[in-house]
Amino acid sequence: MGDWIVVPIVLPAVMAALIVLAVRHDIILQRVFSITATVALVAVTLSLLVYASGNGPEMYALSDWPAPFGIVLVLDRLSAMMVFLTSLLGLGVVLFASSEWDQRGKHFHALFQFQLMGVNGAFLTGDIFNLFVFFEVLLIASYGLMLHGAGAERLKAGMQYVVINLTGSSLFLIGVGMIYSVTGTLNMADLAIQVTNVASGDAALLRAGALILLLVFCVKAALVPVHFWLPGTYANAPAPVAALFAIMTKVGAYCVLRVYSLAFGDTAGDMAWLAAPYVLPAALVTLVLGMTGVLAAKRLNSLIAFSVIGSMGTLLIAIGLFTPEAISAGLYYMLHSTFSAAALFLIADLVVSRRGQFGDSLHTAPRFHQTGFLAVLFFIGAIGMAGMPPLSGFIGKLQILDAARDSDAMVWIWSIILVTSLMCIVGFGRAGSVLFWKSASVDGEITVEGAKWPVLPIIASCGMVSGLIALTIFAGPITEYLNGVAVQLFDTSHYIEAVLGANALSLVGQ
Template structure:
């Protein structure tokens, strides 16, 4: 693909600058530019997926500096899938926001494009330090988006979000420094070679650095014990921002998968699969705590936010097994959970905007405008998040359970996933009955001035649910692609050769 690999980063970066410099005073032009750029991004990333599916990994060297000294981007099936997922999610978000959310604060579309740049960069980079750089880009943009529209609760949650992530950034630099001090490189492909060659006296420092990085990635993925920032942040964020943040936790999960399968995988000697003993127990506890929060939630957005925590526990349980079958199953669930969380946040905003003073409180209130239509959307989103048939969440959980059959922790994994799925069903069932069924018995109807059929928000919410239907209907081809992704992840030779050349593996005696 050559120069096309860098387009998912350059396109939103240029568009963000153009919006700020040229059309910042015209909201209509901002919307046109932002939507057009995101549509183009969908087309480009789709072509990257098609290319990656039929080719070996390919590297793009910025400024033509050779690896491992220069900045490199690497396209393989995993990174192509993640940038395509980001662009699809971004298109739904920008359509929803362009109804009126983008007018509640300044520079929404510029920040949105910078956010896409940071997320896509994190998925494409082949260097741990540049992973840190793109983390900072997406975090800086997310700070502005989180506070979009102001409000005391949003400001309080935003400050907690900023403090936690700044702490994570400091730890990231610490871990990077420790790893570089003993390996002399931060290029991921080069790390895959150098880790096995580290002197025994430096092994403890390398292990410590790797565990510090794991802690940072777990912060991003909202894994126990650093999951507490997510419910307040997502529940108080503007609806389209919360929907966009559905991909943020996946950046943490992707980083765990990429770094600890490549640099600390089969070729890492004594440090092979370093993350596994820590990741699996934390993922299972995260799943339990997330679904307990769903049961205890008193507000609709809080309920959805805790379900995101629970879904990350499910995803990282699959990743923590570190087998080709579990990775393929986890990636299928990753696609599902991203769309289902985004859909629920968008649907929740449509509901809340019609409930007047009752807002997102899970209290019985009179019916509201379009409650029947929104009840159907909420029902579909709820069964998707809970993993009930016939949607893709059910297929994803079945695949994860099947992949766990040979694990020593099979009994724990099966029991916790099945019980927490029931907890999620009960929690969303309670919320749906309060919002729609019990409200039908209350006299009167809530009337909100200016209530109408908002075309773009409804299209965006239905589009996210439609993605789940497509993911279900084409579950076979998607699963086949994901098994190809898992095969590339475990056969790291293609990635290493794409970055360092065909003779790189000779250093390992291969």
Template sequence: MNHWIIVPIVLPALLAPFIVLTMRHDLLLQRVFSMAGAVALLAVALGLTAQAASGPAQLYELGNWRAPFGIVLVLDRLSALMVLLTSLLSVVVAIYAITSAWDTRGRHFHALFQFQLMGINGAFLTGDIFNLFVFFEVLLIASYGLMLHGGGAARMKAGVQYVVVNLAGSTLFLIAVGTIYGVTGTLNMADLAVKVPQIPAGDQALLRVGALLLLVVFAVKAALVPIHFWLPGTYANAPAPVAALFAVMTKVGAYSILRFFTLVFGDAAGDNAWLAADWLLPAALVTLIVGAAGVLGAKELSRLVCFSVVGSMGTLLTAIALFTPAATVAALFYMIHSTFATAALFLLADQISDRRGGAGGRLTTAPRFAQTGLLASLFFLAAIAMAGMPPMTGFLGKLMVLDSARSSDSMATIWTIILVTSLVSIVGFARAGSVIFWKSASLPDPVETAPSRPALPIAAASLMLAAMVGLAIFANPVTGYLETAAAELYSPTHYIRTVLGPEVVAEQR
């Protein structure tokens, strides 16, 4: 077995308690070890991605217990990509938290940060539904602490809402897991892929109930309408580095939908193949509309960014809901782009709000501040990226989504909604930028309403924009990798054989 597969889970799992137990009173050591852990995680993720790109899926059996009875981790191109995306984001978030001193505003930031990475990476690597639930809970518990980092009444109120919504989602998750296990007798996803087509007709309805409940749970994580309401308040009140890290949290829900429903309820599942597509596409399109409307009507910069996240998830889930290889390639490319763009916007919004004195993040004119030109330029780049304008990767991502929808019966609807909401988002971002930068520049000489701020946090935010530039430059090899990943998703035979073994697959079929 390749023991490197478990490192993205074990490394932060060991580092978090080590930070708490041995250096909880020494912030400098916490920063050093947390930053070193994030960099090491990125190096491991790069190695795992290279391995996944050069060969078939790999299996890691904890305790050498064979699937479907043992706990297994599976590394393929998709899971490796998501771990790499998380690791890259974690390095930028760690840099920003340290350079902006956000980690001094509460206790145990770095330990919770490591636990969060453990849960996210585990969710991407796990090979069965129950352990997906376990890792969901790990990342959620860590996110509760990170959400409340620094205190404050508004943050506490948003945190309570976040906890309640996710506890309800966890309850539904357990009910769904129990229902599916009661029908199939297994929770291993590869084993489910084999057994679901063989379920007797009398049990099909109960199986569909379990699958729909899972879809609801994943939709909660992905902020899909009508259960998106928790995201704007939560992300707007979260500390900036936490909100940036949460950029990948909604992607966990999208990844789970893609992984579970292509593997377990794909074409081989017969009548059950409709479970995600028929429900997901209309909700995704409505989510896109709600997000664009929120961007246009936002009165605060942080809420504008939050609604742009909702809109981006609508675009992403629209592509996923088509459930074709071409649409999945577009979805994965857009997923990478939107993670970078979301993180960049949250970090830039924090820097802008911090420099505007009493005006904060409100979309009102205020005296100019230090580094206005630099922040205006960076905000402009991040805004056009999120809105989907050329030459940034958002344009490429949306173009790929539109192209993949040409074979869909809903092509006209999809094209109309994506193009119109893109225009609305452009107007919303342009309004915010003109109020904060252009109209403020027409005021008299700037008034110093806040002390000078370090430039390093801006550099951390710029790394996300640089990542988008890199994605645009290397779009061709990245797309080639994604095409192979999509092909693996829609032809999961090798995945199943890797997990269960060829002899087990032959017997069960």
């Protein structure tokens, strides 16, 4: 694909600068530029996905500096899938925000485009230091988006989010420095070779650096015990921002997969898959705590935020198993959970905007405009998040359960996934009953000015729900593609040779 590999990074970066410099005073032009750029991004990433499905990994060297000395981007099945998922999510978010959310604060569309740039860069980079750089780009943009529209609760949650991520960034640099000090490289393909050459006296330092990176990635993935920042952040963020943040936790999960399967994979000898002893137990606890929060939530947005924690626990169970079947199942569930969380946050905003003074509190209130229509959307999103048939959540959980049959922890995995699924059903069932069913017994109707049929928010919400339906209908072809992703992740030779050349693997252990 050549120069096209860098387009998912360059396009939103250029558009963000253009919006700030040229059209910052005209909200209509900002919307036109932002939506047009995001539609173009969908087209480009779809082309990359099609190309990656039929070809091996391909490297793009910025400024034509050779690896491992220059900045490299690498396109393979996994990175292509993630940038396409990001662009689809971004399109839904920008459509929803363009109704009126983008007017509640300054520079929404510029920050949004920078966010896309950072996320896409994290998925495409082949270098751990540049992974840090793109982390900072997406985090800085997310700080502005999180505080968009202000408000005391949002400011409080935003400050916690900023402090946690600044701490994570500091740890990231420490981990990167420790790894570089003993390997002399941060290129992930080159690390796969160099970790085998590390002197025995430096092995502890390398291991410590790798585990610090794991901690940073787990912060982003909201894995216990570093998950505490997520409920307040997501529950108080603007609805389109919370929907966009559905991909943020997946960045952490992606980094665990990418770094520890490649740089610390099968070629790494004693350093192979350092994350394995820690991820699976923590993922099981994360799932339990997330779904317990769903049962205990008193606000709709808090309920959805805790369900995101639970869904990340389910995803990381699959990653912790670290078999091709489990990874394929986990990636399918990741696609599902991204659309499911985004859909629920957008639908929740449509509900809250119509409930007047009752907001997102889970208390019985009179009916509101479009109650029936929104009840249907909420029901679809809820059964998707809970993993009930026939939607993709059920398929994803079934695949994960099947992949866990040969695991020593099978009994724990099956028991916890099944019990927490029931907890999720009860939690969302309670919320739906309060919001839609019990409201029919209350006299009167809440009338909120302007809350009639907002076209773009409804299109965006239906689009996210349609993503769940599409994942269900095309589960077969999608699973086949994801099986190919798992094969590439476990056979790293093609990735390493694409970055370093055909004879790179001959240097392993030398």
